[in-house]
Amino acid sequence: MSTQTTDLRIGMVGYAFMGTAHSQAWRTVNRVFDLPLRARMTAVSGRDPGKVAAAAAQLGWAEHTTDWRSLITRDDIDLIDVCTPGDSHAEIAIAALAAGKHVLCEKPLANTIDEARAMAAAAVRAQAGGVRSMCGFNYRRVPAVALMRRLVADGRLGEIRHVRAVYLQDWITDPQFPLVWRLQKDKAGSGALGDIGAHIIDLTQYVTGQRISGVSALTETFVKQRPLPGDSSGLSAGDTVTGTGDVTVDDAALFVARLDGGAIATYEATRFATGRKNGLRVEINGSQGSVVFDFERMNELEFYDAALPSDEQGFSRILVTEPDHPYVAAWWPPGHLIGYEHSFTHQARDLLEAIGTGAPIAPSFTDALQVQLVLDAVERSAALGSWSEVEPALTEIAA
Amino acid sequence: MSTQTTDLRIGMVGYAFMGTAHSQAWRTVNRVFDLPLRARMTAVSGRDPGKVAAAAAQLGWAEHTTDWRSLITRDDIDLIDVCTPGDSHAEIAIAALAAGKHVLCEKPLANTIDEARAMAAAAVRAQAGGVRSMCGFNYRRVPAVALMRRLVADGRLGEIRHVRAVYLQDWITDPQFPLVWRLQKDKAGSGALGDIGAHIIDLTQYVTGQRISGVSALTETFVKQRPLPGDSSGLSAGDTVTGTGDVTVDDAALFVARLDGGAIATYEATRFATGRKNGLRVEINGSQGSVVFDFERMNELEFYDAALPSDEQGFSRILVTEPDHPYVAAWWPPGHLIGYEHSFTHQARDLLEAIGTGAPIAPSFTDALQVQLVLDAVERSAALGSWSEVEPALTEIAA
Amino acid sequence: MSTQTTDLRIGMVGYAFMGTAHSQAWRTVNRVFDLPLRARMTAVSGRDPGKVAAAAAQLGWAEHTTDWRSLITRDDIDLIDVCTPGDSHAEIAIAALAAGKHVLCEKPLANTIDEARAMAAAAVRAQAGGVRSMCGFNYRRVPAVALMRRLVADGRLGEIRHVRAVYLQDWITDPQFPLVWRLQKDKAGSGALGDIGAHIIDLTQYVTGQRISGVSALTETFVKQRPLPGDSSGLSAGDTVTGTGDVTVDDAALFVARLDGGAIATYEATRFATGRKNGLRVEINGSQGSVVFDFERMNELEFYDAALPSDEQGFSRILVTEPDHPYVAAWWPPGHLIGYEHSFTHQARDLLEAIGTGAPIAPSFTDALQVQLVLDAVERSAALGSWSEVEPALTEIAA
């Protein structure tokens, strides 16, 4: 760590699952990577005074507050890290950008298209003044995913023909699992589609360099009523229940799609795939090769190279732990794995590097808006039973 | 083999890929299974006199002819085995049934819905007179597939929620691969959809016991023109070519679907999945468990049992080579694999058993017609860009 | 099949597990491969008149007898196929060779070193008169194994450093499993060591081209007494038992070894590896690459090529079903698997080809004797608790 390093002072809003993961990243990133900026965990905000104090102590934040707006008005904070549920993203991020704070915002960017458009427009305006923003599609920062991107970009797969992507979970297969906020449309926006479908949309577009242009979809809610949790924040089935309520989001969303570079695709996001815990799987077939990624084996990438001798071709299991793989040189020797949290550390690394050097940052809020527009097309197609085109993001921004 | 065994005398029409596989099955079935009927390879027919004579010698048929109608009029033939391309299935099968011959017909049942309806009607009429018929969806006879069916039927998966099925090949990714007959709609009916998509439609309906009721689809032809083969029967790229012609079938077909028992599904059939040779893969998720099958590892079945203790749950790799697995007791000790051809031997076994004992046979021509109706719905949906319902097979038959 | 083909008339001795597998091979080989000789299943012999008659009918042999010597004296038999237990191999094979019959003898070649030496000497003498012999190490004929051999021979692995080979089964883990003849030294010679250990010794020597020169071993018998089977030929645990008897062979044999080309190795053969059914696994590491084979996935070969770019190296799963893989062109399209029995069909193919053309045949009886000498060194080492050199086979033959 050179002595010229400047601090980047962070205010984080929210401290639950994502807040915990981001905290681990901010604590670790400068211990592992040499960067032009040093992350400082200045303050965290949350609604409950006692809980936010405990979280600050546990996670390593110097200060805490119950007023997220106070983070934005402080002079000694440079970046706002938005880790709240989606319904508050727009308000916080737009206010922060307006105050000249860099913003890292968790995905999905927003709960509505209108909010997302407003955020993307705010980000474009802020960028002109040197204020940077980024949406937290952390899976781009898994070394195997970045390697997949590099192979495609280097032409090793040739022309991309097929994408097949699934994100499979099973945490609500029990019909007695309660009606937590993630199963309520007014709070969560959508169900499996926005929560995990958004990840595979972003990831496959990132890797292929192609955008989804149209879709044909169906969605399903298998369990239409669930017990109400006694405690509105409860996630476990053991809480006292007080009746049942309607599930108002999708349990599963499936669609076929065309990409603007000529590829065709299938996508599936579900919370009812018994036995699949975090089954984000992507296969991409090109004219010269194929790649396969499975997040449950996130340190591996399968690669088929059709340029090898015909009797030696096969899907090769690359253990993505070599020094010349993306991000890996900073970590452990070959064969020593990294985990889920490292994707956030790499995200923090890329963001600190980009802010410090002025390099471009992706995914931008406009990129994230485009993902929202795909989600919107999926919902329209499922509702209408017809092919739906994805609306353009950039034109709207320009207007 | 008991001395009471009666011969079942077979006339086979066609001797190419499917004819070779069927011949291996007829030669082997009574050597391995104890059955009420003994297969006799009485005669084979084909158009080229020299080639059919050579095929008869090579494959073990006692006689050969260039006139398939002569097989149907002979008194010493009990069953007609139809191994020709799809455009002649209807004529041969209907004539054979009318002549009182049992019929085994390769899939897809026919190239058009009208032909398929006529065949199904003829089979129903013949059945009344004790004449039996069966369509050759051989993958049902893979032990792992039959075990999958048994697990579902025994309720081990609970309520079926999800089906995801792909059939991936890559034999025409090279744009210089010639325009063989399988790429011409007038001869082949359709492309990947009917050739391999039909298999996963039948297999998943068989295993789940549910029928596809509606679909939303897209199809694509990546390479729209190809070199004409110098020899119309040629399958290799090395032949002298005489120009180019239009590819008139789909290279790939993708669709999402609803099944009549409440499951939802994705299907994909393609010949452009680089590195996938015969990648028929099916995953089925139920409320109590899941199964996964991959034909490239056809002796294995993955099974997830959600009734096990939570810290011991996982996808189990069952090596389907135990004596209590379907069909296996007749073969080798545990851990000794069987291959592709065995599915045909098992099909022959089931057919001989059913004819000999009068037991029901599946898939019937009506079952196979229903698969054709799904293919038809897929093509309509892809053409119209809208959800398409699958027409009912049974009602039409009844009418 | 060309019209010039000459018949090779076969007399088989024994009709149990190996006899069934060999019969399938003889029935099939000329249906699949174009060969200079055509196998004729002339006669089979066995001790029980009723059983051998039934076996002949079931397996497709034209005649049957209870006197194996009559097969040897018949003029219309060209080859004796020895499928009996090991204690009769020497007598039958030596008599057949003396009578000018070609011999295919199942492994292990014999139950004692002396017998094996006598057989090897007889084979060398007979060879001078154009009479051929071969020992049935069928696993050499698995396409993936032959491909492994080719990769090593082509130098793709560089200098061979490591061999690790296991053959894992679990069929006698139950202590109530009865004392069948395979568990009695006077009948079986040895236990896991000779039955399955012999296979991995032969296979690894074949693939590497190196011979085991010395070993350090231990053997174990976990269950020292077992119920006596009521029926001495019984293999199942359900038979009436009449007391218990001593297990006189090894349940497991483990050894480390040096090979004469500089490689070092571990070997393990056991019948107590719960869950492993036919787990013949071999990994070979060379200075430039590695290969891995698992018989439970016999259509696959894993290959690591250290000459690839460092960020693309990985163990590649080659599906050994391409036309340019050994033996495969005669079978099915890519991705369509073959099974255990095909190794015997390939063995028959190679033998018919070699006899028909006069080409060399391996493994010879001398090769098989060398395997016996390794087994002998293992037993000596385990008994003495010291390193044991493998005695030379060739010198003894010469003397």
Next chain:
Amino acid sequence: MSTQTTDLRIGMVGYAFMGTAHSQAWRTVNRVFDLPLRARMTAVSGRDPGKVAAAAAQLGWAEHTTDWRSLITRDDIDLIDVCTPGDSHAEIAIAALAAGKHVLCEKPLANTIDEARAMAAAAVRAQAGGVRSMCGFNYRRVPAVALMRRLVADGRLGEIRHVRAVYLQDWITDPQFPLVWRLQKDKAGSGALGDIGAHIIDLTQYVTGQRISGVSALTETFVKQRPLPGDSSGLSAGDTVTGTGDVTVDDAALFVARLDGGAIATYEATRFATGRKNGLRVEINGSQGSVVFDFERMNELEFYDAALPSDEQGFSRILVTEPDHPYVAAWWPPGHLIGYEHSFTHQARDLLEAIGTGAPIAPSFTDALQVQLVLDAVERSAALGSWSEVEPALTEIAA
């Protein structure tokens, strides 16, 4: 984190690979686990003033020194964390224990048996005064390994019959790789045997609850001379070389073994397994089940349960990321992986818990001495070409 938490002030000696991993653990452990003690990173020592200062800044240590003895004499340090090469372990650890400091010492415990005995004796003496010690066999703290241990302890595997363990690496296959200190016996003690062989010895003894009682071994040095590195601390091949020197340690060590509970085993440690990066693999077969672990897939455990219905048995891939798996509840949701470094965080957790509560700690220095005695038996056996018994550790301690 409760307010009653007491600090445990740490002085770490050495800051290279292991020091980096330990620092990550000390920084993280209290952020993730609720513990009776809070780790404080008080000071680090190293020989080079500039490098140790940089390391302290990078890794997060409050102070730094070039004199490790100063750490031991300070009153404000409670625990000495020994991360130096093996030749200094004894001196540092014994001095620290004598000064009343708890000690965490990296493996292998020492370079010689005499040193290890002295350390174990010192630890036993110190324990009487409440001073605790532990050897850093971190792989015990991988959740899948701890689960394996739990399954064995719960009797799910029945009587243990077989252990097969390998630790495969490939970082010195290139003969031009220089003669770094790890390849020199006077500095490293031994080669692959002590470096990685020690891990699989400890791990398998821990999981099975059985101790190795005797071995038969061979060792090999494939590349006997290597270029001298220009910089004696260099690990990379690019340094200026000044000639060649002798490799004085083993490149590979192989042995068969008996365990004191009746199991038999094979072990292999090598740095020449091309393509294997950190291939620590263990399979254990018991009378009722089997487990398989592969560190390159450290979040998974394969489990075969012979108590399941026979047609459903198979090796189950348990994704060891459920809340009821060891250590996992503190981390991420199911299906979200952890990495190599987490084993050190878990080790820190267990040590803080044990010191804080007075609970037993394993592995003790006596446990680590026993591993050294196994290494010693392996070296004796390889040198003598005979079976070698492992000397008892506990008796010597008692004396």
